[in-house]
Amino acid sequence: MSHVVDIQGLTRSFGGPNILDDVALDIAPGEFVALLGRSGSGKSTLLRIMAGLDQAPARKLVLPARRSVVFQESRLLPWKSVRENVTLGLKVTNAAAKASKVLQEVGLEHRTDAWPLTLSGGEAQRAALARALVREPELLLLDEPFASLDALTRLKMHTLVADLWRKHKPAVLLVTHDVWEAVALADRVLVLEHGRFSRQIAIDLPHPRHRADARAAKIEAELLEELGVGAEPSFQQEQV
Template sequence: CGKSTLLHILAGLDRDITGTVLVPRRKAFAFQATRPTPWQKVWRNVLLGLPGKPERAVAERVLAEVGLTHRAGSRSRALSEGEAQRASLARALVRDPDLLLLDEPFGTLDAPTRAEARRLLGELWQRRGCAVVLVTHDVAEAVLLADRVLVMEEGAIAYETTVEPDRPRDITDPRLTELRAELLARLGSDTATAEAA
């Protein structure tokens, strides 16, 4: 429906468009596939693509933010999937973005690792204060993390709603349960009633 394409346009990766896109100059993208260079150490992967010759300390500061200080000197191929996702997030954050674009960053994680990654993202967003656009197929994830939820259909935004409860949020909050059911119904899910229960 165009979610990843929208992120690519916002990141300036897809220029085959008409019209105007206004985004902050400093932006960073964390892809669904973590894409580390497996032969390099984690700290070098974090600095990949940065201009100049940034020092290891720059990478280590952001690795500390995502809880990977202990893996800075490891080869990227030795990381678990959850660690690789955090390293990918560090690679985006080291650019100090005003806009952070995340394309299903938790899609391949198991449930406990995914819950921890959501918590970490919420903390990083509050500490850093940058805008975040997160693409996800997980409706519960959207209502737990977002201030606004957009539903896309056929390349256009078909529905938009705000998420009111203050943080930290509890998925059992009746307001979130109702919003989740409403979003599932909009998405045409036959399990909307079961999910809401």
């Protein structure tokens, strides 16, 4: 199978110990991969390299030309409307029509002409997601896009992202601190520790996934243990 992402021997340092140390990663077309790790483990560094925002030596670095990023902050330009933010830099003749379609998909058709500062946190992240998807990426990079949202809005965004992923079928790399978020959404979960992947778990469970499912709860517990968090995963995750 050809891969959308094929990285071999990727190393990155900032003058000290390697943040990424001989990393190898492949992602298949349409695969949803979640990346977990403690703060400072190199998760966002890897994502930034994959987004083309940073550079590092690698034996092999194959990435698709069409890739989009959604960050923890929406990064919307406050002096442009939601529609203008979504189409920013989009050089196609039917940009407005494409924006209208994707804004409807994320539930913002009624906020097309709104200014970003009038949006709620969830709405702003929906606009950022629309801006990423309107470019029809082969690879969608999500850098903790739900971390600043309240618990209920975060759960709604999980459902939205899962639905949009199934509809548009990009490969996805989600960087997150939320173990349940990774289990709920991903086909495969990787744990990054000291610049290398310490654990990889494939999740072959139907969507939607629930903590009441003993199989999902077992995977969550294994990942929490790998991260050094310990027992009682449901309670601990709900307190994040």
